[in-house]
Amino acid sequence: MSGRIHLVGAGPGDADLLTVRAARLIAAADVIVHDRLVGPDVLAGCRPGTELVDVSKRPGKASVAQEEINRILISRARSGLDVVRLKGGDPFVFGRGGEEAIALAAAGIEFELVPGISSALAGPAAAGIPVTHREAARSFAVMTAHAAGLDGHDWSALAAVDTLVVLMGAATAGLVTRRLLQAGRAADTPAAAVQEATLAGQREVRSTLAALPDAIAADGLRAPLVLVIGAVAALDVRCAVASEVAR
Known part of the structure; x- marks a missing residue:
């Protein structure tokens, strides 16, 4: 049986x-x-x-x-x-x-x-961030920031993607940021972090790529955390205020 x-x-x-x-x-x-x-x-x-x-x-x-x-x-x-x-x-x-x-x-x-809805898509959406957006992002990639696998990533390729979504990034946000900056991603690239997306404890911070680790620490965000890096991270479609990237 x-x-x-x-x-x-x-x-x-x-x-x-x-x-x-x-x-x-x-x-x-x-x-x-x-x-x-x-x-x-x-x-x-x-x-x-x-x-x-x-x-x-x-x-x-x-x-x-x-x-x-x-x-x-x-x-x-x-x-x-x-x-x-x-x-x-x-x-x-x-x-x-x-x-x-x-x-x-x-x-x-x-x-x-x-199949289920991945937090790689739901996390940004819960914060009002579309991972693709006309004129701003025609591609996106999803990576894990688990420390054991960081050396296996192609950082040059990840730095070139329009929108990069980082899962399990609470403990290694600083290292991910440094690797992307070293690979050529601009320091002033918009970035966001979303804690406990879709749940009652959801919290968000928005920053630039270079300042993201400090912003996460200052707000006391904790795992589970989804990071979003790219022009779309400046957007919040829940708000009526238009940003430059949405025009």
């Missing part, structure tokens, strides 16, 4: 931004294996008796190894249970969804992928 795994994106945080499919699967699951960025409002959609397994990876604390997460998923499925693997944002955008899908396929476990 074998159950089924659903690799589900929980979106950027606000439970109202779950897809209809995600909400239905959460409500029907026997087991939900979830990450730190999946909040209580999202988990409140499960039925009584659902097993909730927290496999959060928290900065500065011991993490659940990916191999152990894979083992949990496979063992629950082989017990005949319906399992939702719930990830913040989208499973395939820095969520290791690809690794888990490969592990499940290798184990012969049936699975379904349910």
Whole structure:
């Protein structure tokens, strides 16, 4: 007897931004294996008796190894249970969804992928920042600022993109800024940081690229943080005041 795994994106945080499919699967699951960025409002959609397994990876604390997460998923499925693997944002955008899908396929476990709204798009949008905008941004890129992977980036290419969205950048904003400046990005490039996008604790700062780390520190912003770098970061489409970049 074998159950089924659903690799589900929980979106950027606000439970109202779950897809209809995600909400239905959460409500029907026997087991939900979830990450730190999946909040209580999202988990409140499960039925009584659902097993909730927290496999959060928290900065500065011991993490659940990916191999152990894979083992949990496979063992629950082989017990005949319906399992939702719930990830913040989208499973395939820095969520290791690809690794888990490969592990499940290798184990012969049936699975379904349910995309979610990535914070790479929802974070800027929640702050009124379009990642593309006519005459200002015809391209955008998304990068992770996790310290372990910073040396693997092509900084010259990232510095040339119209809009750069940086995920997991709370701890390394200063290093990201220095690398982009060294790669040729202008110091006065508009920049913004959005904390807890779409949630009640959402806060924002706007600055220039060179001043962004100091602005984040001065306002006491903390993870989860989305950084936006490029001309569009000067925009706030929620306001009636037009900026130069919008004209």
